Amino acid sequence: xxxKAPTKxxxxxxxxxxxxxxxxxxxxxxxxxxxxxxxxRPQVAILDFGxxxxxxxxxxxxxxxxxxxxxxxxxxxxxxxxxxxxxxxxSGGPSSVYDKDAPHVSQATWDLIKERKVPVLGIxxxxxxxxxxxxxxxxxxxxxxxxKAMVHRTEGCDSVLFQGMxxxxxxxxxxxxxxxxxxxxxxxxxxxxNAEFVAIENSETKMWGLQFHPEVTHSPLGKNVLxxxxxxxxxxxxxWVMTDYANEFIEQVRxxxxxxxxxxxxxxxxxDSTVAAVLMTRAIGDRFHAVLVDNGCLRKDEAKNVLKRxxxxxxVNLRCVDAADKFMSLLKxxxxxxxxxxxxxxxxxEVFQEEAKKIEEESGACDYLLQGTLYPDVIESISYKGPSAxxxxxxxxxxxxxxxxxxxxxxxxxxxxxxxxxxxxxxGIDEASVWRHPFPGPGLAIRIxxxxxxxxxxILQEADAIVIEELFKSGHYRAIGQxxxxxxxxxxxxxxxxxxxxxxxxxxxxxxxxxxxxADFYHLP
Numbered sequence: 001x002x003x004k005a006p007t008k009x010x011x012x013x014x015x016x017x018x019x020x021x022x023x024x025x026x027x028x029x030x031x032x033x034x035x036x037x038x039x040x041r042p043q044v045a046i047l048d049f050g051x052x053x054x055x056x057x058x059x060x061x062x063x064x065x066x067x068x069x070x071x072x073x074x075x076x077x078x079x080x081x082x083x084x085x086x087x088x089x090x091s092g093g094p095s096s097v098y099d100k101d102a103p104h105v106s107q108a109t110w111d112l113i114k115e116r117k118v119p120v121l122g123i124x125x126x127x128x129x130x131x132x133x134x135x136x137x138x139x140x141x142x143x144x145x146x147x148k149a150m151v152h153r154t155e156g157c158d159s160v161l162f163q164g165m166x167x168x169x170x171x172x173x174x175x176x177x178x179x180x181x182x183x184x185x186x187x188x189x190x191x192x193x194n195a196e197f198v199a200i201e202n203s204e205t206k207m208w209g210l211q212f213h214p215e216v217t218h219s220p221l222g223k224n225v226l227x228x229x230x231x232x233x234x235x236x237x238x239x240w241v242m243t244d245y246a247n248e249f250i251e252q253v254r255x256x257x258x259x260x261x262x263x264x265x266x267x268x269x270x271x272d273s274t275v276a277a278v279l280m281t282r283a284i285g286d287r288f289h290a291v292l293v294d295n296g297c298l299r300k301d302e303a304k305n306v307l308k309r310x311x312x313x314x315x316v317n318l319r320c321v322d323a324a325d326k327f328m329s330l331l332k333x334x335x336x337x338x339x340x341x342x343x344x345x346x347x348x349x350e351v352f353q354e355e356a357k358k359i360e361e362e363s364g365a366c367d368y369l370l371q372g373t374l375y376p377d378v379i380e381s382i383s384y385k386g387p388s389a390x391x392x393x394x395x396x397x398x399x400x401x402x403x404x405x406x407x408x409x410x411x412x413x414x415x416x417x418x419x420x421x422x423x424x425x426x427x428g429i430d431e432a433s434v435w436r437h438p439f440p441g442p443g444l445a446i447r448i449x450x451x452x453x454x455x456x457x458x459i460l461q462e463a464d465a466i467v468i469e470e471l472f473k474s475g476h477y478r479a480i481g482q483x484x485x486x487x488x489x490x491x492x493x494x495x496x497x498x499x500x501x502x503x504x505x506x507x508x509x510x511x512x513x514x515x516x517x518x519a520d521f522y523h524l525p
Contacts, residue, residue, distance in 0.1 A: 041084070045080060045089070047109075048091045048379075049103050049129070059515055060214070060226050062416065064230055064231065064236075066237070067239075074106065086235065091125070092123050096138070097129055098138060104129065119206040119208075120206065121207075127179065127210055131182070136180075136183030137179070138177050147172070147174075149193075149194070149212065154190060159199070171221075173194075186201060198210070199212075245415075246282075249279060249411050262288075263289070264290075265289075265291070266293065271434055274309075274314065274424065274436075275412065280411070289319070289359045291356075292318060294322045298444070299444070303320055303322070309430075344445060348441075366406075370409050371408050374415060375414055447487065449486065476510075481514075483508070486508075
């Protein structure tokens with residue numbers, strides 16, 4: 001197939017502030033929207049053809065400080081027309097353009113591109129889509145190309161897409177199909193040993209195509225290509241700055257909530273909830289009411305540390321509800337991890353609702369709920385999943401019933417994880433908070449295989465604290481995306497001092513990641 005990316009260990013994760021997924025969710029629960037609705041901000045539009053790495057294109061463009069959004073390849077032209085589109089990038093994908101059910105850009109979208117003279121860059125399947133539409137031919141290659149390849153610019157090539165780049169450079173290839181006949185009006189500007197038409201262009205219609213993947217880290221000069229396209233060709237302004245984003249949000253939320261409105265939100269002490277809470281506090285002060293629920297499965301001294309950090313260091317109006325005993329009683333005898341999640345999620349909702357009622361009684365009214373949605377969550381709802389798949393509806397908000405009549409405020413929903421951290425630094429939040437590793441909503445309960453008991457939680461808390469402490473001491477903590485300890489339901493013989501022991505076994509896992517959607521194991525010394 002045309003598009004694969006470097007093999008990674010993929011992990012799914014929730015970025016919500018204590019959001020728990022259930023196998024079924026009735027319609028009467030609060031729901032999030034999918035569209036970002038930034039009609040006034042110029043953007044690069046990325047049309048997704050089903051590649052699981054389309055988000056990498058978005059991240060690379062954002063790294064250029066250029067704002068972009070990701071859409072399904074089958075987005076209506078009327079939706080794109082609402083925005084000021086500076087450029088369009090067509091992503092890779094697993095289909096073949098000549099297949100019966102292959103996804104294609106609508107004619108109305110191509111008409112919009114022509115009318116507005118929007119520059120287009122096709123990547124892998126995206127290039128083949130351009131060839132297919134504009135009179136070229138795409139066929140299965142005699143040899144699949146997967147891995148690093150040397151790209152050779154044609155003799156005398158002066159393509160602005162490769163401005164400032166050498167005649168030969170390494171890129172990542174991942175395709176089975178290839179362009180056999182050039183589309184009308186295009187010329188080829190680069191090739192590899194296996195494929196003649198690796199880079200094509202039609203400067204008159206402002207269209208470029210690449211068979212390789214500039215978005216992956218295995219393409220060292222890929223960022224140069226994207227910068228040449230987005231900034232030098234399309235003229236996109238590199239003005240996507242987190243300090244400006246914070247100021248914009250603060251003004252918008254003040255206008256939305258008004259001078260007397262109140263907002264509630266659950267926080268965990270992680271980077272997402274901390275940044276969201278600080279942003280809201282900067283906007284409306286103590287009219288934001290943060291709630292930390294101690295379910296008895298937090299890290300060692302976590303509740304105490306979060307209270308100090310959020311209240312004293314960040315000035316957040318935070319209250320902590322100690323519900324550990326109740327959570328432990330509900331988890332007694334439960335070993336199935338999914339049942340643990342549901343029990344903890346269900347009772348968390350009850351505790352949060354009770355606290356919300358108290359806050360409403362104290363403040364008179366509370367109309368808004370702070371939610372920590374990140375952009376990858378939005379991408380899951382709007383990206384193309386294939387012709388036979390139903391586009392996934394977005395996550396429900398923690399199972400909170402719609403009868404609470406809360407309106408959502410989602411300050412982070414346009415941001416990737418690394419941008420949230422950048423925003424945190426811009427807000428002056430301490431590095432220890434900004435660079436904390438992600439921690440699951442159900443806490444250590446799902447890192448204890450088997451029954452959750454107070455004694456087993458205490459053992460895991462101590463083991464987890466030791467690992468984190470050692471990572472800090474050795475200087476590895478920041479390089480690791482997430483480190484955690486799992487308490488296994490087995491015991492093993494060992495030696496401690498001069499004595500023989502028979503004690504619990506714990507597994508340690510450390511992974512490295514930049515996007516918090518894909519990860520690889522970390523090489524510990």
